[in-house]
Amino acid sequence: MSRTASRTTQPAEAVAPEVLARYEPVIGLEMHVQLKTASKIFCACSTRFGNAPNSNTCPVCLGLPGALPVFNKRALELAIRAALALHCTVHQRSRFARKNYFYPDLPKGYQISMYEMPLATGGWLEVESGAGRKRIGITRLHLEDDAAKNMHEGFPDSAEKTYIDYNRGGVPLIEIVSEPDLRSPEDAHAYLTALRQVLLYTGVSDCNMEEGSLRCDANVSVRPRGAQKFGTKAEVKNLNSFRYLQRALEYEIERQVKHIESGGQVTQETRLYNVAAGRTEPMRSKEFAHDYRYFPEPDLLPVHAGAALCAEIAAALPELPDARRQRYVANFGITPYAAAVLTDSRELGDYFEAVMAAAAVGSFPAKTAANWIQTELLRWLKDAGQEITESPVAPAALAELLAMVERGEVTAASGKAIFERMFATGKPAKQIAGDENRTQISDSAAVETACREVIEKNPGQAAKFRAGNEGVFKFFVGQVMRATRGQANPQAVNDILRRMLSAA
Ligand code: ADP
Ligand code: ZN
Ligand code: MG
Numbered sequence: 001m002s003r004t005a006s007r008t009t010q011p012a013e014a015v016a017p018e019v020l021a022r023y024e025p026v027i028g029l030e031m032h033v034q035l036k037t038a039s040k041i042f043c044a045c046s047t048r049f050g051n052a053p054n055s056n057t058c059p060v061c062l063g064l065p066g067a068l069p070v071f072n073k074r075a076l077e078l079a080i081r082a083a084l085a086l087h088c089t090v091h092q093r094s095r096f097a098r099k100n101y102f103y104p105d106l107p108k109g110y111q112i113s114m115y116e117m118p119l120a121t122g123g124w125l126e127v128e129s130g131a132g133r134k135r136i137g138i139t140r141l142h143l144e145d146d147a148a149k150n151m152h153e154g155f156p157d158s159a160e161k162t163y164i165d166y167n168r169g170g171v172p173l174i175e176i177v178s179e180p181d182l183r184s185p186e187d188a189h190a191y192l193t194a195l196r197q198v199l200l201y202t203g204v205s206d207c208n209m210e211e212g213s214l215r216c217d218a219n220v221s222v223r224p225r226g227a228q229k230f231g232t233k234a235e236v237k238n239l240n241s242f243r244y245l246q247r248a249l250e251y252e253i254e255r256q257v258k259h260i261e262s263g264g265q266v267t268q269e270t271r272l273y274n275v276a277a278g279r280t281e282p283m284r285s286k287e288f289a290h291d292y293r294y295f296p297e298p299d300l301l302p303v304h305a306g307a308a309l310c311a312e313i314a315a316a317l318p319e320l321p322d323a324r325r326q327r328y329v330a331n332f333g334i335t336p337y338a339a340a341v342l343t344d345s346r347e348l349g350d351y352f353e354a355v356m357a358a359a360a361v362g363s364f365p366a367k368t369a370a371n372w373i374q375t376e377l378l379r380w381l382k383d384a385g386q387e388i389t390e391s392p393v394a395p396a397a398l399a400e401l402l403a404m405v406e407r408g409e410v411t412a413a414s415g416k417a418i419f420e421r422m423f424a425t426g427k428p429a430k431q432i433a434g435d436e437n438r439t440q441i442s443d444s445a446a447v448e449t450a451c452r453e454v455i456e457k458n459p460g461q462a463a464k465f466r467a468g469n470e471g472v473f474k475f476f477v478g479q480v481m482r483a484t485r486g487q488a489n490p491q492a493v494n495d496i497l498r499r500m501l502s503a504a
Contacts, residue, residue, distance in 0.1 A: 015185065015253050023222040023260075025253045026230050027182035028139075029191060033174050033205045034146065034213040035078045041145050041172035042069030042112065042300075049211045053151075053165040061145075061170030063107030068299055071096075075143060075172035079119055080305055080313050082174055082204045083141045085320060086195075088123030090305050094142070096297035101290050104164055105148040113175075114142035115294045119305065125198065126322060128340075129190035136191050137179030143303075146171040149212075168212070174204075180219065180230065185249040192216065192242060197321045201346045209241055216245055221266065222256045231256070232266040236280050238273050248273040252280050324349055332356065332366035341374055348373075348388045354395030355402075363399075364406040372402060376416060380423045392426045393419070401429035409433070413486035444496065447480075447488050451496045454479045465501050476501070 015025070040047055043060035059067035083090050097115035123138035148169035152162050176195070182188045196214060199205045207214045216239045221231035236252055239245040251273075256266050271280040319327075321343050328339035328349075342352045355369045377398070381391060401422065405415040410433055421432045454476060455462050465472045480493045 023257045026221045028180035028219040029178045030217045031176040032215040035172040037074045040170040041075045056167040078204045083120035086123040088120035090120045094119045094303045096300045097294045099292045113144035118142035127190040127194040129187045136181045139177040220252045235270045334370045338370045358396040358399035363403040393422045447492045450483045
């Protein structure tokens with residue numbers, strides 16, 4: 001999953017329509033999100049990804065006896081920020097609990113999570129899916145520490161040994177549990193997209209799926225259309241990209257329906273998505289037969305999320321993507337589609353707004369800026385593999401170019417060529433237009449000369465036009481534009497060509 005790909009990863013296939021005609025899928029997602037803190041949740045170790053294995057460790061996150069956890073306040077603030085952005089109720093008092101299980105990636109023998117008293121509950125997120133908007137309930141949001149990373153591959157003795165990198169152990173996570181409100185893989189995709197966008201806008205997480213900052217478990221069941229009662233669910237783990245989530249859900253829905261229709265019953269179980277095989281498979285029963293024996297964490301005080309702290313965090317929340325989209329449509333008069341593209345990331349929206357802020361009143365319409373950003377800037381950035389924040393063309397520089405095009409100083413075609421040079425050199429539009437002699441030729445004498453030359457060079461075509469072949473007119477326009485390197489005013493070219501061709 002690339003940093004900006006959410007918008008483009010649309011489902012390739014879908015569940016067979018005849019299956020969906022008979023059964024309705026029900027899906028709830030459990031997201032694990034790494035918080036963007038510099039240090040771990042209960043110790044001062046760095047959270048930096050990519051450091052030498054086991055270098056970001058200390059007695060606390062290695063679970064050595066006697067080491068005591070100290071709660072990172074920054075993690076609490078980010079978690080509250082996420083909870084408020086998702087319209088949750090943040091509880092003044094919450095509490096960490098030990099979730100006990102034995103696995104090599106968990107050196108303490110337990111995970112510190114929240115159980116009976118989560119940080120926040122009862123939120124929602126609106127998503128755009130299929131024909132309309134849906135409100136997806138958020139059951140709860142709580143804090144926990146991450147496990148270490150088992151490395152099964154990449155070592156000479158990987159066939160016999162598993163290595164463990166404890167750098168990730170103790171990194172702060174929030175778990176965000178949705179209500180079973182999603183009704184299709186497309187809904188799940190839309191929810192994940194919207195959630196990721198909110199988390200990025202609020203700076204809660206970098207949401208980098210490749211580095212494991214955003215991970216997803218999906219709970220899936222099916223029920224006959226019209227039934228009230230939910231079916232038995234299976235939980236699918238290991239969904240670390242938008243595409244895998246989509247595919248795993250599609251597979252799992254069809255599997256459950258087939259199973260039911262052949263007389264079976266869905267078993268409540270945990271399954272793993274096998275990427276290579278493209279299917280979900282049951283985990284060996286021993287691996288999920290957990291009795292977590294939750295109990296309150298004795299080494300940490302209850303968490304206090306006071307009203308003052310919450311109010312402060314709420315006041316500092318940025319404008320969220322939905323509000324921004326509505327504002328763009330209402331205030332700038334751009335289409336909902338353009339608004340969706342431009343708000344894809346907070347940085348892109350900021351860029352668009354900076355272009356508009358740099359524009360003198362009425363120097364060009366917002367639609368023009370929206371179009372140029374979508375068609376030119378995003379394309380060049382994509383080709384260069386650059387992010388919007390790295391754009392060689394600053395917002396004010398784009399505004400200057402757009403104003404020149406709008407005033408007719410350069411044609412739209414020249415404008416695009418100038419933009420390409422601006423992107424390559426970082427020079428301002430005026431300079432490039434001057435250097436390359438790109439200012440628009442509206443001077444009719446110059447355009448007339450160009451037209452006359454083209455007509456003289458193409459007597460055969462001219463005769464065809466005069467004999468009534470209107471189709472060749474485009475040929476002449478093209479030739480003149482080429483001769484003037486796209487700088488002739490197209491309207492003038494049209495008028496003059498028509499006059500000259502009909503006159504002779
Ligand atoms: P568990 O007790 O197995 O942890 P929960 O009720 O806590 O189950 O729900 C865990 C997740 O499963 C939530 O995201 C919830 O929305 C989802 N979920 C619950 N019941 C169903 C169901 N019948 N079908 C699909 N998802 C479900
Ligand atoms: Zn540590
Ligand atoms: Mg549960």
